[in-house]
Amino acid sequence: MLSFIARRLGLLIPTFFGVTLLTFALIRMIPGDPVEVMMGERRVDPVMHAEAMERLGLNKPLYAQYLDYIGQLAQGDLGQSLRTRESVWSEFLTLFPATVELALAALLFAGSLGLIAGVVAALKRGSLFDHGVMGISLAGYSMPIFWWGLLLIMFFSVWLGWTPVSGRIDLLYDIQPVTGFMLIDSLLSGEEGAFVDALRHLILPAIVLGTIPLAVIARMTRSAMLEVLREDYVRTARAKGLSPARVVFVHGLRNALIPVLTVFGLQVGALLAGAVLTETIFSWPGIGKWLIESIGARDYPVVQNGILLIACLVILVNFVVDILYGLANPRIRHQR
């Protein structure tokens, strides 16, 4: 197992350097003068310009500039936002829990509903329910989620008035950020109604973000389940006279979960991309909205290292999923 982890870690390192190379190159491909771009101003005074070139190390050869960049990263220096003058890292840390909260809620929604729908569809193969689930999941897979979000807002928030339109919690409540997770913080605050209000803010964004994972998980669970139910050990379990529920959930689902787990992991990248759209629609103060606003404001240090942080996150999650997958399935662990 340890050598398996070590091998995967070894693959991680070149990927990480590749991503830094990508973000390093991105910022240099912006058309225009680099100093003006980095300072966010036009027509900088020539003396200051030369000074800035010196200070930013822009007059060095490219490889030296890249080494500087890696050196800064190694010291945990991700630069400063041009807009707020705050460090990119601390901005990321304050906003990140909001995205995690949203993504976890979306995964919970997609995972629970997707597993149930997939299992039932597989058990009732060919039934109306099966066709319904497959049809809806195909539609969900093709869904432009930014439009889906607008539709849900229009229906539930504007017409029915059930849920708020945007944000994480009503401005009435003054919640001190302790964990960064609004659901937990609102409970800790002890303010009456705060938790329910936070929950109502969370529901629609979670559904929107969870829609595509839901479709993928339902489809995957169904096909994995169909495969497993055909296996000899399921027939044996049935023949032993075990209850149908035990056969389906203990013998069947447990083995069907392995491919589903992989899909779950692969969805994390998709979730982060979806978060950009979902957070923009619902004004959810997470890293997706932060990134889009920074692009709009030409806040390049934030864009550059925000992208780096998100990429590292995806790499890390994929790594963890790989390890989990190896734990769940010894055949993967021992293959080279």
Next chain:
Amino acid sequence: MTATTTPLDQALLYPSPLKEFWQAFAHNKGAVAGMLFMVLLVFCALFAPWLAPFDPSEQFREFMLTPPAWLEGGQWQFLLGTDELGRDLLSRLIHGARLSLLIGLASVVLSLLPGILLGLIAGFFPRLLGPSIMRLMDIMLALPSLLLAVAIVAILGPGLINTIFAIAIVSLPSYVRLTRAAVLGELNRDYVTAARLAGASLPRLMLVTVLPNCMAPLIVQATLSFSSAILDAAALGFLGLGVQPPTPEWGTMLASARDYIERAWWVVTLPGLTILLSVLAINLMGDGLRDALDPKLKNAV
């Protein structure tokens, strides 16, 4: 007396590949429905200026936010209603089909060709070039596709051409991986060895001998990335990073429709529905193509 045997109809015994393909494809009703919708869409895109009742950017100031014709207050001249500047929605949707199909087609071609080339090289040179190409692709896959597209557009600036470029770059890795995998599967086959022994040159071996046998998964992937290109282009437009207004791109139309969510549901609903139906149609078609061309892939996601 010899019985005259009726000659067997050769065409029935050995149907042409095209006919065989069509029989398998037509078996899938969803795929046929998807294809019909696509035909309609392509027709709209090709003949947009003649089909659309109005110019997509013509503003009828006295008819701002007119509801669709069948509703109270609707006007029969504006079948699907008008938007916040009094522009005819139907005309804009028809012209939007042009843009979406153009983006899809251009980005698929722009990523398919280099993707195939890189994949062939990676497959034929497994020592040095192959692994380095594949590592590069892994790095590109480390970022979710929409985010990478957002990053590219953030640097190059918004617009139609840059949207196409961004989406083409984003879908490159899947073509490279697929081509390489297919090439590696074919390289040890006898016919390849035979061609090698016969003295076929490397380009001939790559393009004439091996490539045609790798096309099935590539065609399926091209269809699927066509639909995700439309979806990503609309998402970029919605974020304000894609095609810029007043161009009638479906995602861009949705971005400006957000402010009228309380008053004019049709401005919000119709462009998104068009996106959903188009993407759904292409995905249905892709499923049918996959089943017809490549039964091995049937259960793959």
